Amino acid sequence: MSTDTDLVALVRSASRTMVRELGFMQTTLAATDYSPSAVHTLLELDMQGALTAAQLVQLLGLEKSSVSRMLAKLAAAGEVTECAPPAGMAADARIKPLQLTAQGRRTAAAIHRFGGQRVEAALQQLSPTVQQTVAQGLNAYAGALQSCRQGQTQEPTQGQAIPPLVTLHAGYRPGVIGRVAEMHARFYARHAGFGALFESKVAGGLAEFVGRLDQTGNQIWCAMQQDRIVGAIAIDGQDLGQGQAHLRWFILDDGCRGSGTGRRLLQQALAFCDRQDFAATQLWTFQGLDAARALYEAHGFALVHEAPGSQWGHAVTEQQFTRTRPSAGATPPAAKA
Structure with a gap:
């Protein structure tokens, strides 16, 4: 599929203007004393909870030495600190997860305020x-750029109305x-x-979670349509132990x-699991949810156990799906009681 050269030129010109107007040509960004890469690091840590230097290298597309120097400066400034590894995983001096300090969280909040006011x-x-x-177009274009970097392809659609913007x-x-x-x-x-x-x-378990x-390895993502939550997914890195992540509360509003949106949520959650170095990700569901099963299997999950159950007040065939981290060869645990 070819693209109009005038359209390409227009997008490139707009992109250059945005880079200049948003301050990326300056040595510091977002009314801070920090470089653009440091500002993005603070925002990623604020959103993800904890990341290693290696994970930040992948996220930011920077060299390892540059990230190491930048993290050292942020640590010296009191913005970041080392934290414990994910539950069930032994400490490794070579892998030191970092998280924001109280000062770092205040700095990130100030960056969010500044960015929000500019937009x-x-x-x-x-x-x-x-x-x-603008919001829908930028969201779609950003997703397309990310897909290109990750070597993925998206099938273009024609003659379809643009759906309401959903952000994660x-x-x-x-x-x-x-x-x-x-x-x-x-x-x-x-x-x-x-x-x-x-x-x-569901309400009780989610409230406890x-x-x-604030614990390393735990995160939840919400799909938002303006101010309304229209989807969610969570990763519980503590309740299974043994370096295993538990994918929980994956749900969408009927309109989504x-x-x-579900694919985007699942991809966010699994990318988080891989950055946290969980050996495997487990989820429990039940027979008959064919669309959900197809989505899970498309992202590397495999059915490892099923049995009748009635813990939810109605008899169903409960199923356990497991996704092993691509670089890991861990053996899935026994089915959860």
Whole structure:
């Protein structure tokens, strides 16, 4: 498929203007004393919770020596500190996860405020319709650039209306416990006959997990449509132990099904698992959810166990799926009770 050369030139010109106007030509960024790479490091640590230097090399596309020097400066400035490795994994002097200090979290919050104010000021000069077009277009273009870097391809679509913009956010969002419990309750009531017992277990388990989000190896992502949560996925790095990650609470609002949002959420969660060096990722579901199973299997999960169960108040055939980290050869654990 060929692309109009005038369109390519227009996008390139706009990209150069954005780079200049957003301050990336300067030695510091976002009203800080830090370089663009340091600012992006602070934001990634704020979103992901903890990362190693090797993981930051991959995320930022920088040389190892440059990342090492930059991290040393951030540590000396009191912005980052070493933290414990993921639960169930032995400490390794060569792999030292880093996380933000209290000062680092304040700095990241200030960067978010600065960036938000810049974007808001620019968007206010556009009509609401153009604002949505800009947000949707930039989101799609950024995703396409990322796919090119990762060697992936996306099939272009024609004649389809642009769906409402859905953005992904890592970490706690106000209302996430109730909203995720609601989406689970509605979906599984229709598809499996689950009732109050199931909803209460989802809400209780998620509430307990949210209290552990500050622990290394735990993270949740929300798909947001403006201020509304329309999807979620979580990685619990503590409850299984043995270097295993537990994929939990993966759910979408009915209006987002088929939009690719679920795939994006799953990819975010699995990329997090790989950066955290979990040997394998486990998930539990039940027979009959064919679309979900196809998505799991497309991302490296395999069915390893199934058996009848009624822990949710209704008899189903429960299934365990396992994805082994690409560079690991760990043996999956026995099925979870």
